Amino acid sequence: MTDAPITDAWIRRLNLLQLVVAGIIVLTPTLWMVLSSLKPSFEVTAYPPTLIFAPTLENYAQLTKTTPFLSYAINSLIVTIGSTALGLLFGIPAAFAVSWTRISWPAILTLAARMAPGTLFLLPWYVMFRQVGMIGSYTALILSHAVITLPIVIWVLLPSFDGIPRSVFEAAQVDGCSVTRILWRIALPLVASGVAVASILAFVFSWNYFLFALVLSNGDSKTLIAAAFNFIGEGSTQWGALMAAATLIALPPLILAALVQRWLVSGLTLGAVKG
Amino acid sequence: MSKAAATFAEDRQRLELAALSAPAVIFTVAMIAFPVVYTVWLGLHSFSSTGKQSFVGLANYSRLLADAEFWHGLWVTIALYVLSLVLQLVLGVWLALVLFHAKRLPGIVRSLFISPFMMPPVVAGMMWLVILDPSLGAANYILQSLGLPPSEWLASPVWVIPTVALIDTWQWTPYVALIVLGGLQSLPPSVYEAAQIDGASAFKTFQRITLPLLLPTIVTATILRSVDLLRFFDIIYITTQGGPGNASNTLNIYGFRVGFEFFNIGYASALMLTLTAIVFGAVLAFNRLRGAVAW
Numbered sequence: 001m002t003d004a005p006i007t008d009a010w011i012r013r014l015n016l017l018q019l020v021v022a023g024i025i026v027l028t029p030t031l032w033m034v035l036s037s038l039k040p041s042f043e044v045t046a047y048p049p050t051l052i053f054a055p056t057l058e059n060y061a062q063l064t065k066t067t068p069f070l071s072y073a074i075n076s077l078i079v080t081i082g083s084t085a086l087g088l089l090f091g092i093p094a095a096f097a098v099s100w101t102r103i104s105w106p107a108i109l110t111l112a113a114r115m116a117p118g119t120l121f122l123l124p125w126y127v128m129f130r131q132v133g134m135i136g137s138y139t140a141l142i143l144s145h146a147v148i149t150l151p152i153v154i155w156v157l158l159p160s161f162d163g164i165p166r167s168v169f170e171a172a173q174v175d176g177c178s179v180t181r182i183l184w185r186i187a188l189p190l191v192a193s194g195v196a197v198a199s200i201l202a203f204v205f206s207w208n209y210f211l212f213a214l215v216l217s218n219g220d221s222k223t224l225i226a227a228a229f230n231f232i233g234e235g236s237t238q239w240g241a242l243m244a245a246a247t248l249i250a251l252p253p254l255i256l257a258a259l260v261q262r263w264l265v266s267g268l269t270l271g272a273v274k275g
Numbered sequence: 276m277s278k279a280a281a282t283f284a285e286d287r288q289r290l291e292l293a294a295l296s297a298p299a300v301i302f303t304v305a306m307i308a309f310p311v312v313y314t315v316w317l318g319l320h321s322f323s324s325t326g327k328q329s330f331v332g333l334a335n336y337s338r339l340l341a342d343a344e345f346w347h348g349l350w351v352t353i354a355l356y357v358l359s360l361v362l363q364l365v366l367g368v369w370l371a372l373v374l375f376h377a378k379r380l381p382g383i384v385r386s387l388f389i390s391p392f393m394m395p396p397v398v399a400g401m402m403w404l405v406i407l408d409p410s411l412g413a414a415n416y417i418l419q420s421l422g423l424p425p426s427e428w429l430a431s432p433v434w435v436i437p438t439v440a441l442i443d444t445w446q447w448t449p450y451v452a453l454i455v456l457g458g459l460q461s462l463p464p465s466v467y468e469a470a471q472i473d474g475a476s477a478f479k480t481f482q483r484i485t486l487p488l489l490l491p492t493i494v495t496a497t498i499l500r501s502v503d504l505l506r507f508f509d510i511i512y513i514t515t516q517g518g519p520g521n522a523s524n525t526l527n528i529y530g531f532r533v534g535f536e537f538f539n540i541g542y543a544s545a546l547m548l549t550l551t552a553i554v555f556g557a558v559l560a561f562n563r564l565r566g567a568v569a570w
Binding site: 012015016018019022023025026027029030032033036045047048049089090091093094096097098100101106109110112113115116117118119120121122123124125126127128143144146147150154178179180183204207208210211214215225228229231232239242243245246249250253254256257258261262264265268 | 288291293294295296298299300302304306309310311313314317369370376377382384385386388389390394395397401402403404405406410411413416445450454456457506508509512513527531534540544547548550551558
């Protein structure tokens with residue numbers, strides 16, 4: 001890329017300054033959350049707020065002692081991994097077929113499902129799952145979260161499959177390979193990095209999703225996100241534990257996102273921007 | 276290969292391809308299409324407390340037109356939508372330009388800027404709840420040390436909408452910026468060179484050249500944000516649950532509460548279908564606009 005017209009050194013410095021300001025605004029609230037989670041309970045509500053304190057893990061200890069935090073976390077993992085796997089299982093062949101045939105309505109159908117407000121399906125799901133006694137089951141949660149993961153997998157993988165030269169497939173067909181065999185043996189290994197990005201994005205958005213678990217989970221199957229609501233009711237005395245919970249809930253998606261940050265944007269815009 | 280064998284192979288291939296997309300299609304129809312049809316049916320019925328249903332035609336929809344809470348919810352939804360969208364687009368384009376001129380973005384900087392929108396909105400709500408606490412929060416402390424009056428933030432019926440918009444803007448502006456950055460990076464440099472030769476000022480170059488060329492990307496960002504903003508839920512449910520009073524009761528929150536707190540399933544269905552129509556209407560409108568500004 002050649003230089004834009006603005007090249008003066010001081011303008012560059014001004015730009016750097018703006019970058020630093022933006023970075024501080026982005027970082028500070030998250031940093032405050034982590035700091036608050038490490039404060040002794042009498043200091044977390046101190047006013048004026050303190051910046052220098054003796055860090056402690058007592059909030060984290062309290063969280064695991066007074067709430068079933070670990071079992072919520074396990075619930076979240078089961079639902080998230082289950083729905084990501086289901087999204088991949090259904091999404092990989094669908095993306096391949098759409099890319100091959102250029103018949104795009106299956107992909108658009110899943111995307112339209114993603115655009116509708118979740119509350120729209122939640123009412124009938126609630127009625128239906130209750131009738132078959134599945135409220136609070138992992139199955140109901142995994143199925144509902146797969147509605148989130150499926151379009152992510154399909155739309156992230158579509159450009160990857162499109163990027164494979166057609167001649168690769170034609171050569172395989174001449175050798176007598178069936179379409180299904182071409183997908184699993186030839187195409188899939190070629191889009192491995194796309195599958196990795198799709199899996200991580202599906203994981204993150206399934207992990208983060210609030211609404212479905214709010215209604216479809218119960219005491220035993222509550223996910224972390226749905227349980228977050230319970231941590232809040234405690235009032236300001238519990239701020240330390242609240243921020244410890246928030247920090248722990250945010251950690252898995254943040255770590256995963258940092259791993260694939262370079263490829264994330266084109267995946268997140270569902271191929272609308274080729275990053 | 277004979278002609279018959281060739282068509283057989285083609286049929287077989289077509290069948291295989293259909294079988295490959297079948298699981299995704301069947302799953303989506305079962306989980307979405309069927310429930311949506313069911314919602315339409317529910318919206319035409321009324322349910323008594325004993326679970327007896329009766330067909331009421333469009334009564335749920337005429338009730339909606341006469342429901343002050345619906346109109347209030349629509350107003351809250353639109354106010355929150357417009358405010359958040361404008362803030363995120365303006366700040367997002369600014370941030371994209373800053374990132375663009377920074378040239379090299381180390382991975383750690385990129386990770387920093389994606390961190391807000393990769394964390395659950397619920398977590399964003401939790402942390403801002405603490406920061407914006409009217410009596411003990413850090414935000415009011417900063418205001419006071421700058422000699423400014425403190426705010427009630429989420430506890431104020433007047434300020435709750437701007438405050439929620441601010442939280443969402445903190446979370447999603449970097450997302451808009453990264454989309455716009457992608458657009459900036461795909462612009463042909465020759466355009467700038469021509470402008471430079473013509474002696475155009477930096478501002479003029481932006482206004483006359485960069486911005487018009489960026490419009491399709493900005494409309495894309497608008498569509499992606501509109502879908503989320505019009506069905507605003509998570510942050511409000513975690514922080515205010517539609518309050519104080521009903522000051523932040525968006526249509527999505529209102530519909531949810533009618534359905535799952537008051538168990539008025541018929542009316543909730545009518546509300547949710549109306550909101551869905553609004554979301555898809557906006558997406559289709561912006562999609563046409565994107566076609567109009569494409570180059």
